Amino acid sequence: xxxxxxxxxxxxxxxxxxxxxxxxxxxxxxxxxxxxxxxxxxxxxxxxxxxxxxxxxxxxxxxxxxxxxxxxxxxxxxxxxxxxxxxxxxxxxxxxxxxxxxxxxxxxxxxxxxxxxxxxxxxxxxxxxxxxxxxxxxxxxxxxxxxxxxxxxxxxxxxxxxxxxxxxxxxxxxxxxxxxxxxxxxxxxxxxxxxxxxxxxxxxxxxxxxxxxxxxxxxxxxxxxxxxxxxxxxxxxxxxxxxxxxxxxxxxxxxxxxxxxxxxxxxxxxxxxxxxxxxxxxxxxxxxxxxxxxxxxxxxxxxxxxxxxxxxxxxxxxxxxxxxxxxxxxxxxxxxxxxxxxxxxxxxxxxxxxxxxxxxxxxxxxxxxxxxxxxxxxxxxxxxxxxxxxxxxxxxxxxxxxxxxxxxxxxxxxxxxxxxxxxxxxxxxxxxxxxxxxxxxxxxxxxxxxxxxxxxxxxxxxxxxxxxxxxxxxxxxxxxxxxxxxxx
Numbered sequence: 001x002x003x004x005x006x007x008x009x010x011x012x013x014x015x016x017x018x019x020x021x022x023x024x025x026x027x028x029x030x031x032x033x034x035x036x037x038x039x040x041x042x043x044x045x046x047x048x049x050x051x052x053x054x055x056x057x058x059x060x061x062x063x064x065x066x067x068x069x070x071x072x073x074x075x076x077x078x079x080x081x082x083x084x085x086x087x088x089x090x091x092x093x094x095x096x097x098x099x100x101x102x103x104x105x106x107x108x109x110x111x112x113x114x115x116x117x118x119x120x121x122x123x124x125x126x127x128x129x130x131x132x133x134x135x136x137x138x139x140x141x142x143x144x145x146x147x148x149x150x151x152x153x154x155x156x157x158x159x160x161x162x163x164x165x166x167x168x169x170x171x172x173x174x175x176x177x178x179x180x181x182x183x184x185x186x187x188x189x190x191x192x193x194x195x196x197x198x199x200x201x202x203x204x205x206x207x208x209x210x211x212x213x214x215x216x217x218x219x220x221x222x223x224x225x226x227x228x229x230x231x232x233x234x235x236x237x238x239x240x241x242x243x244x245x246x247x248x249x250x251x252x253x254x255x256x257x258x259x260x261x262x263x264x265x266x267x268x269x270x271x272x273x274x275x276x277x278x279x280x281x282x283x284x285x286x287x288x289x290x291x292x293x294x295x296x297x298x299x300x301x302x303x304x305x306x307x308x309x310x311x312x313x314x315x316x317x318x319x320x321x322x323x324x325x326x327x328x329x330x331x332x333x334x335x336x337x338x339x340x341x342x343x344x345x346x347x348x349x350x351x352x353x354x355x356x357x358x359x360x361x362x363x364x365x366x367x368x369x370x371x372x373x374x375x376x377x378x379x380x381x382x383x384x385x386x387x388x389x390x391x392x393x394x395x396x397x398x399x400x401x402x403x404x405x406x407x408x409x410x411x412x413x414x415x416x417x418x419x420x421x422x423x424x425x426x427x428x429x430x431x432x433x434x435x436x437x438x439x440x441x442x443x444x445x446x447x448x449x450x451x452x453x454x455x456x457x458x459x460x461x462x463x464x465x466x467x468x469x470x471x472x473x474x475x476x477x478x479x480x481x482x483x484x485x486x487x488x
Contacts, residue, residue, distance in 0.1 A: 008223055012151045015208045016159065019145040022201065023166035024329060025173060026109070026194070027138040027145075030082060030131055032174030033075045034299040035322045038315060039174075039181045044121035046070045065444055068301045074127050075297045076437040082135035083289075083430030086143065089136075090423020093143055094416075097212035102144050102205045109137025110198045117191035139426075141201070142167050143419065146406055150214040157357075158336030160410060161403030165332020168325060168399045175322030215415070269420055272413045276471060281412070282425050284365065284468035285405050286432040287461050288372045292398055294436040294458065295379055298443070298451065305449060306384045317387060324391040332399035338364045339407050357411035359476045364404050365469035371397035372462045380455030 041047075049066030093101045112133025119126040142163060149159035177190045210224035272278060299321060300314070307313035339360050375393035378386055409421050439458075443451045 011208065011224075015151065016148055018204050018208055019148050019163065020166050020329075022141055022204065023145055023163050024170050026170060026197070026201075027141040028167040028170040029173040029194075030075075030078055030135040030138060030171075031168070031296060032171035032322055032325065033071075033078075033131075033296060034318055035171075035174040035178040037071050037300050038318055039178050039187055040071070040127070041067070042181070043187060045119075045124040045127065047121060069440070069444060070124075071300070072297050072440045073437060074131050076293075076434065076440075077128060078131035078135040079293050079297075079436075080430045080434055081132040082139050083426040083433065085136050085427070086139055086430075087420075087423035087427035089140055089143060090419035090421070090426075092419075093213075093423075094419035098144050098147070098209050098214075099205060099211045101140055102201070102209065105137045105140025105144070106198050106201045106205070107137075108133045108140070109201075110195050112137060113191045113194040117188045117195060138167070138170075143422065144209070146410075147214045149410075150218060153218065155336075155340060157339040157407040157411070158333055160407045161332045161336030161339075161399075162329065164403035164406055165329040165399040168328030168332065168395065168402065171325040171328075172322050175319060175325070178319070178322070267414050267417075269417045272417055272421055273424065277412050277475075278421070278425070280468040280471050281405075281408060282428055284369070284465045285401070285425060286429040287464050288369070288397070288401050289429050290433050290435055291372060291376050291379075291458050291462055292394065292401070293433050294439055294454075295394060297436055298440055301444075301449075302451065303387075306382060306387070313384075317384075320388060321391045324395045327392075328395050328399040331396045332403040335364050335368070335400045335403045336407060338367070339404075339411070354411065355476060355479055358472055361404075361408050361411060362469050362473050362476070364400070365408070365472060366466065368397065368400040368404050369462070369465035369469065371400060372465060373459065376455065376459040376462050380452065380459055382452070 046067045049070060050062050050064040051066070053061055053063045089101065089104075092104070112130045112135075115126050115130035115133065119130065145163050146160050148163070149156040152159050173194075177187070180190055181187060214224065215222065300318070303314045303317045307317070339357070371393060375390060375397050378390040378393055405425070406422060409425065410418055413421050439454050443449060443454055447453060
């Protein structure tokens with residue numbers, strides 16, 4: 001049993017480590033879709049949509065465009081639900097706290113894994129609700145874990161980005177399932193094991209997470225999680241004075257922190273949403289996310305086209321893509337370090353901590369946009385060996401994108417609105433991400449399977465992401481000029 005005082009630090013590190021494991025092994029598994037599609041095709045899911053055709057030279061070929069479109073639609077809906085439902089989930093998290101939100105997430109995630117476990121080629125339609133449940137449950141794991149950064153003060157942004165990187169890396173879970181499937185382990189057995197792992201999520205919820213929220217900045221005497229082993233006392237006086245229990249300390253500290261933050265901050269949720277910061281940040285996230293989603297959703301047919309339909313080559317490149325996803329947890333912290341680099345240094349005279357955080361975010365926002373442009377250019381180039389570089393740039397950019405998204409919201413807006421604003425920006429960006437399906441239909445239809453024009457258009461669209469860091473830079477420069485005028 002962990003004890004109060006010194007044990008709180010141990011508990012903080014256990015919470016951090018177990019949260020990292022949870023995000024790394026479960027939260028973002030849905031984005032390993034390309035690996036799972038390979039398994040689903042081999043098991044005959046939606047195989048009835050493949051038709052035999054005769055090519056111009058008289059040879060018989062199998063046209064599986066209908067199957068590919070169905071798999072693309074599943075990923076489109078799941079990725080949309082992953083983002084769009086973050087809005088009500090953000091309100092749920094802000095209103096009811098960690099325990100309620102995590103119990104909901106665990107239930108949804110387990111339902112998704114069980115649906116796949118009991119599906120087969122004849123019940124391919126179950127993939128639609130299953131992938132949606134895994135996506136929504138996974139994002140709830142991430143949302144409830146990002147607050148763990150509040151326990152580490154000066155390394156807050158680093159922890160947030162690390163968790164987002166682990167979320168990206170968890171897409172390799174479907175690669176493991178693919179490799180196990182090739183070794184003779186059934187799809188059903190793998191997903192039953194993932195369902196059984198929900199017991200670990202439940203134990204962590206009750207033992208290592210707060211019932212409500214972890215406040216920031218962390219109040220003195222704040223405790224959370226399992227009670228620190230005091231014996232139950234039936235002393236009437238003691239029962240009246242229960243403010244020294246860890247649960248009471250958590251509630252009291254949280255209320256005091258919330259009221260003080262509300263007094264200090266004059267910004268309402270509405271004013272945050274209507275600000276230019278939120279608008280440009282939404283566009284910054286949306287255009288780059290659309291590029292990533294279309295790439296992931298069309299990876300299998302793209303590799304099939306570039307390899308002339310050679311299954312062994314498609315499998316090799318699919319494995320290479322999934323393995324690079326593991327590097328997300330290594331790439332993401334660098335973004336957090338960029339944003340935390342001013343911590344521990346003296347600020348400029350009159351400069352607030354928020355202004356220093358915003359100034360530190362400029363480089364991160366611009367670098368993320370540049371990475372996306374380079375990734376998009378490589379993805380648009382129809383050269384098969386170049387796709388290895390595309391995979392590396394994709395995982396690097398994606399880890400910077402989502403980690404930077406959460407970290408920027410945490411520094412640019414009041415902490416009391418984090419869940420709602422994070423949910424709203426993810427939900428609105430999800431609406432934009434729906435464009436991936438008509439893009440896919442355009443490629444498969446009028447463009448005859450050639451994605452060049454769509455890739456060029458998306459590359460030009462990603463250039464809009466540079467507006468956001470430029471605006472933040474101009475805002476910080478305006479604040480510095482105003483401060484200089486006031487001081488003089």
